[in-house]
Amino acid sequence: MPFLTTPQPRILIAGAGIGGLTTALALHAAGFTDIHIFEAAARLTTLGVGINVQPSAVLILRNLGLLPGLRDIGVETAELNFYSRHGHPILSEPRGSCAGYDVPQFSVHRGEFQMMLLDAVKTRIGRDRVHLDHAFAGYSQTTTEGGSITAKFIRRSNPSEEATIPEMSGAALVCADGINSAARRLLYPNEGLPRFSGRMLWRGCVEQPPYLTGASMVWAGHANQKFIAYPISGRADRRGRALVNWIAELRVRGEGDPDLTPPPTDWTKNVPKERFEGPFEGWMCGGLKMKELILSTESVFEFPMCDRDPVDRWSFGRLTLLGDAAHAMYPIGSNGATQAIIDAETLAEKLAGVIDSWQMAGVIEKALTEYQEARLPPTAAIVMANRGNGPDQVLQLAHERAPDGFANIYDVIPKDELESIGANYKAIAGFEREAVNKKAKETEHLAGRFESSKIKAAILVKTV
Template sequence: MKIVIAGAGIGGLVAALSLHQAGFRDIAVYERAAELRPLGVGINLLPHAVRELTELGLGDAVAELGVAPSRLSYFNRLGQLIWSEPRGLDAGYAWPQLSVHRGEFQLLLAAEVARRLGPEAIRTGHRLVSVEHGEHSERARFERPDGTAHEVEAELVVGADGIHSALRAQEHPDDGGPVWNGLILWRGTATIPTYLDGRTMIMAGDGEQKFVAYPLAGETAETGMTRVNFIAERRAPEGASELADWNVPIDPAPIVERFAEWRFDWLDVPATIAAADEILEYPMVDREPLPHWRAGSSTLLGDAAHAMYPNGSNGSSQAILDARTLAFHLAGAVRGLGSSAGAVETAAAVRAALDAYEADRRPATAALLAMTRQLGPERVMQLAYERAPEGFADIHDVIPEAELREIADAYKRAAGFHPAALTERASLTPASVEP
């Protein structure tokens, strides 16, 4: 069986590795970029995603890339603590939460794909244009940088081609583009004095303005200094139009000014922003949930299927769960075919597997997308702002502890990493099909 994956991002690469682990051997990943480079800034891989990476044999390698946060703490604009909870191993999970550089993680996955599937498994410089659905197979059409076309026939096509997915646009032409909520994000990395315990992920602010920071590594060679990833966020002025570009390098000075008053006893926010190596500007966007992902023997995965706001730090983790679930169902469907199965039987099995994958993942991600639009677990900061905009003496006079805990637990349940449920869930590593 030939499998084509459009997109060599995190979701597409984990899909390739998972399908290979399941016993599929004819897999090709097509990537529009001419080369894979370590672009981007930090991301968080939550315990449910780290479980999947561990079952792929990558847990230790990924852990070496970054740091495992000990806690997640929410503060208001004055730096007053609203809610704090342990994370990963410190919270009793069997798997850590890991903060890593997105580009370095992507290159690790790409190197592992090349090692396991062969050096030709990733074909760069190929932009997906369209997919033609045949009775028994799919025909994917790609465009090269010189404008020439390349077509490939496969029994399965996976559209992991991101928020501007060509396959999504083809199958849902009236869907519209990414939806902007009016917030602008400024992302960067900086080396700053170590704050709190050196392993805490912090979020401060509310729905109008927010600052997030977390370590990407332990203390540097310079004692007392830590390299962190940060996200500064603020609502755009009324009447502003959506940004035209997603990776605009900008001068930090105006951003520093917007956060000039955010100097806490434990963290100097404007100094952190000013220390950035580079700051990239993004609009905060998501996509509307879709009525279906499958068309013929093709399906969507990751941001192509369910791009969502970063509230909850879950986008990459959900793409990993997509990839693992897809491989699990495909292996189960194909395993029962036998070596004499013809094109009709194979196509039917593939489409049944895609429907099972979608039944597992589409409702779950749609619910999570809706929750992120209500700020997800970060809602505690907005509640504190609405109920006590000038601050508080005791947060439990403003938000009862039971309410704080339920907000945190509800998000974990929706996202699939509530501790008990994650531990009890069956493995997504399937028995291998016959190669």
């Protein structure tokens, strides 16, 4: 049936995080107009801490016309520096544009990034297409010609009260509802809670004078005690300051402990610094004094470091998983948000290929299976690589071979071995420079799709 006389397929998205919002924008760019996003939270705010977005994902965002927004809110990462717990340098490598990529790497506040994506969704797709306080609760589907999938929702803020939209039907349902995904729980009812690593993360942000290049990431310590810091605010940078996102990591459960149940925590509540700051006494790396960063931070939040075992299937008929719902991984290698963004682009490409024939039996299901086949194997490999410390393995090797420190890292880890760790991880994670730059040149025209709509979008935002 010709496209112009075929009703638009309605795409339902559960979850308005980075994965869900980017999926909506990628689908819109691919020609879809009937898109609805359902979010469990009753209100979306700039809550959160820092994340990194690798060039492979920044390229996708550039092609969606979002690079100017990223430059406004984020910091273009210049370098990544690894140190021992004694402050001895292990490895320094340029990142993003400084490493010869045609697009930058960004360090950014997760909440601000989410709000930027949300604003773009409201402008391009419609404010009325984002439904808050709608937690995904179940689904039913038919797979015959002209079939559909119906998603059911509840009001999390008041479960006894019916959601404004208790259910909606569409051609496909994308579940991007996080590591504790309700959809995944329905598909894998015996899986249980996320898998706890035995390590806890404490996170905070504090403004201070810039350090090193002003756009430097610092990684220090070893697998069971680590400190990470990097600036995340473009606005602070333009004022000559640095909003430093920091992460303190400690093992709180013994290695080999068979109990993988995560401890109960509430990542929205401030926790006392006395819980973790003692072991970082005297740490100083890259000009940063770790304990001073901790003590000068007003609010600190606690996160158990968890992931999930890879599964062999994401797509079930007209339903598929995306982002953390599909492949929750340890926050090692700066890959969580990046992989969700790549998911979004891949899914949009597969569905765009059937936009003219979507009403035929099996067409939507086939597209979702092709998305799964393209993305499940590489993300499963990253999950497992991160369990082996990913690029952070350089820290562990230095600690194991020279626990009391060293004068020259090459006396501890040969140069070739050291550099191969990062190169191997880039290949696994899909952000090798040559591949990213080749794609950047081939797709450089795509961001221009949104240039002509900027004035119209600005008017729309002011009048809605």
